[in-house]
Amino acid sequence: MATTATDTSAYTHDHGNAHVDDRPFIRKYIFSTDHKIIGIQFLIMSLTFLLLGGTLAMVMRWQLGFPGKPLPGGTLLPETYTNNGVVLPEFYNSAVTMHGTFMVFFAIMPLLVGVFGNYLIPLKIGAPDMAFPRINMASFWTAVPAGLLMLAGFFVEGGSAAAGWTSYAPLSARSDLTGVHLGQIFWCLSLIILGLSSIMGSFNYITTVINMRAPGMNWFRLPLSIWALFVTACLVLLAIPVLSGAAILLLFDQTIGTHFFDPQAGGQPLLWQHLFWFFGHPEVYILILPAMGMASDIIANGARKPIFGYTSMVLAIISIGFLGWGVWGHHMFQSGMNPTLGTTFMISTLLIAVPSAIKTFNWLGTIWQGNITFHVPMLHALAFVSMFVIGGLSGVFMAASPFDIYIHDTYFIVAHLHYVLFGGSLFAIFAAVTYWYPKMFGRMMNPFWGRVHFWLTLVFYNFTFFPMHQLGLHGHMRRIYDPTQYAFLREMQPVNQFISISAFCLFATQFLFAANFILSWFKGEKAPNNPWLDNGLEWTLPSPPPHGNFATVPTVYRGPYEYSSPHSDLDYIPQNVPTPGGAGAAHPQPAGD
């Protein structure tokens, strides 16, 4: 069982006056220790970076679709970025690097972990707040300077980092190779600082889930979103220090004359890649596991049916958490590492497809024989499943190491990673934001504009990223500023133009989401406590929930997916209701089955 009676009374006492909130504005909204406010702060920060990262993608797509043509508005940029409006290779490489860096570290990761880890964990497990609220506040206020420092790269001499988001040494270590000095240093410093933020967040989540579950909330009554966020927090805690360590070594190479990655003085460039990807592949699962978990919650709700195979879903999350540590070498098949390792990593990489497939089949099992409501979050969650399938299957091509020889570092991998990170993570984020928005802000988002945004995004997203598979199969290298330099790529230029125009439409569509998000905050319809008729504990609270969350500690009687149970006249039973409405089930239902 989760917590003992004494534990519970301990935190009830602290937050006995949950509804009386007399904190001054600055403590309530700026330097708040309330996990809900911190979650919303992360949401605003990471959506801002999502917009910035998207803007940089538009710069790249302009240059790739129309190389040599002046970028609209390009003349407004400094002459180190554009020449008469035409994007310079310096700016292109910066855009490539910062697009990836912003999206991975300052948009998708904080959206999943920072926003929903913070917002959902205490609410869903029945806790008043995180285990360490002040450390939680420090975690957010450490992420902000990290983001500002990363942005500052654009305003210093030499521009921002330009060695790719993977920062391969020695390119990233020697400013004579890129012409960027301060920008590369800022990149390292920013990620070291951001790492502190992630570490503070992750041990907080782990402690909270282990120690602060409400009575009755045993491990097998946890929502899959919480399971996923818990395993993700473990991955963050173990993986981020590796990145921080590597970034510190790189920073030393850049600034104080060490040569960890410089072969001219006995260093080893592949060391960077091993360290980076030893962090980087668990990172890939950090970016998808919470998306899987939240999509599971939303799909069960939309289908009005218990999640199919709860136990195997949990085991799949855990096994991804373990297997994710043994596959980093597939990023390095062509790097010159010992080819025998290539075979090992090929097998481990192919095996990690198994838990992903299990999850997909279980989602299908969940909607099978359901009674499906297509609310906006459900639409996004279903798009998540169908796009993640494409991203997962395209991964098999690269896992097979001999074929990877051909498609490594081509647009095939660009297509694959965007099917996982946009088609997967971002659709799940849209699902989660639209699902929990009423709880966060006390107002509903406009469902009509939500649908318009969903369908346009789905169409333009596929128009943008699907043809990249074909570009890759044709041999189109990634990260090249001007593909028309190559005769064999000139014939593919119409495809590049089609992708660029689709990308512009995709980008424009996102302003519908932004407008809906902002306007609903002020003008949206007032949200009821439980707009989606969900079983989770957060939906038993007012929207938005008060500081301290639960006036009395809830008791949990069953798992979170009891939809359409024959024990109730309604098609859902909240987790904290002792006896389901109507039918005479005197005994609490055991979790799962």
Added chain:
Amino acid sequence: MDKLLSWMLPPGASTFVGDIDWIYYLILAVTGIAFVLVEVALIVFLIRYRKRPGRKATYIHGSNRAEIIWTSVTAVVVVIIGILSAPAWNKIKGREGVPPNAMPIGIEAKQFEWNVTYPGPDGKLGTADDFTIRGQLHVPVDRPTVAMLTSQDAIHSFFVPSFRIKQDAVPGMHIRVWFQPTKVGEYELGCAELCGLGHYRMRAVVTVHTQQDYDRWVASQAHSVAQR
């Protein structure tokens, strides 16, 4: 446009085409079937089980039988793909894979050019008749060539799409990469690893000659080098 959006691989010109392309088509078939099954099932379920008034979803929590079936089928399929792929990997990248009769050349990458060192008429690298040419890779047809690949500065990546070969060139490392062209003609060599501002134009021309043409070309180059 529809021709450009083909699932076929472009024509190749080395023996690796035979080793690699069928793996692609195999995976394309397997993943294509999986894709169609999953997406069709998804769409059928969404239509068939859409919300209707007065109906309740079926109250079931899963099926161990279904879990065992789809877990084991997926595991068997991916392991088979791995087993079928391993020989080609060992042949192309394995340290024992380089044919003993391969013609040795040296390739040194630097920002943003490919410098190729040829063994000269004696066929041996490291002798006085070696000569180095920038931005041109000349090789004989139907005979394996093995390049000792390295880099002077950043990491570059040697990529000849028509030969289906790619190998990073890493400073401080000398990596052997081999290939055997099968068709006389001109091809393109590109850099596939971001290496700096000129990464996008780090291009070279690959010329595959008949053996006689190649010998003639080597003789003429060696002669002009000797003249200098």
